[in-house]
Amino acid sequence: MAKGLCGFPSTTKDTTDDFMHRYYGVVQNQRTFADSWRINDTMVNEQLFFQIPIFLTENFKVTEINQTPPLTLDHFCVCGKKETNPLSLDDLNTAQCQLTSTTDYCVESSATIDSRLPTESLNCLASGRIRKRSVSSKSFNRRSIESDDGLEFHPLTYDDDVYSENLTAPAAFKNSWTEENATNTCRESIQNALPSHIYSEYVELSEDEFVESCVLDIMATGDTTYIVDTIDAMATIILVELSRNEYIHIKNMTEGNQTVLDYITGFLCPNNCNDNGNCVSGVCACYKGYMGDSCAEQTSSPPSDTSLPNDGLCSISTKSCITTNVYGNFQSTTVWYKKRSFQITENGTVYTSGNETATAEYRHLFMVTVPLKISRRKRSTESMHSPEGYEISLSNDGSNFGESFNMIVYDENCFTCNSTSVTCVALERCKQSNKDDNNKIYVTIGVALGVVLAIILIVLVVIIYRVKHTKSLKRINAEKEEKNGRQSMFEKLENHADENRSRTPVELFKVK
Incomplete structure (x- = not known):
């Protein structure tokens, strides 16, 4: 048996148990249900409307199970063999434990058939050692305050009348609208957008409830602005209900190979894709040159309502300033940017690079990310501490760019800057610091x-x-050599004299 915040699911679509009170179980009043789950200022352990929720700072400890013999545990299991009848368990011969990976086959099983839904309880042998990763505070991947990816954070606040029970009575019709022509307009718009046989034959959906909601919108606004939203809400409910019907998933149409689901959802695209695309499973596949949920916009139109966080200012003392998020309305997942860098000097703005064009990182329907760092960027001859910036514009097709906006990168400890006028003023402490x-x-x-x-x-x-x-x-060596030379000559003379003394007069005469 399953249950959750929105009651108990059942094959009979019983709506009497759809609201589960936080403390008291099933309630009938939707306001009581909503109020019981409302988060107030005192629920600090449940609030997500802080920059770093309290529960992320808590330390968790998970023990490791290591038992011999292996511990026998109950698991949710995936059937090893597909059953032929959703209400029969006869063909469930084997089952494999865990939802994401294959483990040992279950050796025992016991089936119990509830009056409404079948349930299966399986005892699986946990082989070996069961390891669980610690979920201590260190394992959370928190964004650094230095990251450029952080969004502007605005704490949640409630209006003073959030708990008020006084409902304002609807005003009378205005702008020449009457209840009759408002009803006719809403009904015709719904029937033109959504063929009535779709929600009358395959889905139990009341057209009158949506017509009534549409009439109230016209009464409040005096125009048909919200008719499209009413039709979209109706189409969404139809798609959800159809996706739950197994029969139309598998039954083919008499002609072709489409299932009933494919056929029906081919009619559920907003405004039939404005004839600028194909409707596939309730989603428009736009032709080249068109974009958006209903293919109503051309890609030659640049993104609208663009803006930068913090009014286009990024201080290097608190962020890395190598990327910037850009807010806007991005109907295409491919968004081009064009940018060039400049430096702000005392004499004005000096461009330090040419235009660079590339695709931005698409984040979601309302945000893209543009890199700021430009390769081979020229630096001004001014001080290296001078503020620099980027002139950025966006496009959906890479050719037609919208109006440019400025991003200034500076040190808030030394300058005050304005991205609208593209000016910066040096602070006195920065000037003194520069002198020092x-x-x-x-x-x-x-x-x-x-x-x-x-x-x-x-x-x-x-x-x-x-x-x-x-x-x-060298002089000493020369003197030594000269001295040695004189000494050698003297020794030779000495030796010659000795030899002469040893000779006879006749020998001496012969020698001479």
Whole structure:
């Protein structure tokens, strides 16, 4: 048996148990049901309307199951063999445990048939060790405050009359509308958009309820602005009801290979796609050059209602400022951007790059993301701390761009900027800081030059010393060689004299 916030599902579509009170179970009054689930300011553990909800900061501990023999657990199981009859369990011979992966087959099963719905209880053997990942606070992937992807956060607030029981009585018809022509207009619009046989034969849907709602809208606004919304709501309910009907999923039409569902949903597109696309399962597949839910808009029209977060200002002291989100109405999933960078100086704006065109990152119907960093960007000769910016425009076809808007990247500690006038004013503390920085730079340069000069002097002294030392060594060696030469000559004379003394006069005469 299943149950949930919206009661108990049943094959008989019983609506008497559709509202489950937070504390008291089934209630009949929808206001009582809604109020019981309303989150107020005191429910801090349930609120999601904070930048970082409290429950994300809590630490959770999950124990690991490790038992021998393996623990026998009950699981929800996927049938191993498709049953031939939704109300019969005779063909359920085997079943596999877990919804997402195949594990051991169940060895025991017991079936119980409820008066309304069949249920299956299976005991599966959990093989081996069951590991559960810790869900401590560290496992949550929180967005850093430095991220450019963060959206402008506005806390939820309730109007003073949120709990008021006094309902304002509807005003009378205006702009020449009457109840009769409003009723006729609403009924004709619904019947022209949605063939009556669809919701009369296949879906139990009351046309009169939607006509009544449409008439009240005309009474409140004095025009037919919300007729399209009424038709869309009706088509959505029809699609939901049809998707629950297994019969029309599998039964083919007498001609062709369409199922009944394909045939019926081919009539449920908004305004029949305005003849600018094909209706497939209630969704328009637009022809080339058209876009939107009903293919009513041309891709040559640029995105509308575009704007930037924080009025187009991004401070590098709090964000990385390498991307920016752009808000708007994006009917196409392919959105082009064109941008060029500039730098804001005391003399005005100086463009530092040409136009760059590429596709933006489509996030959803109301937001895309544009990168800000431009490769090979030229820098101004002004101070590196000067604010810089980007001129951005968007297109749905890459050719027809809308009006441009400006994004300024700056340091809020040094400047105050305005993206509308594209101007920035330096703060006094920034000017003084720049002077101090310049003085520090000059001092650093002076010290560096002094160190360099000292090194050069040391090198020169070393070179001079080495040169003098080399010359001194050469002189000493020369003196030694000269001295050695004189000593060698003297020794030769000495030896010659000794030899002469040992000879006879006759020998001496012969030698001479």
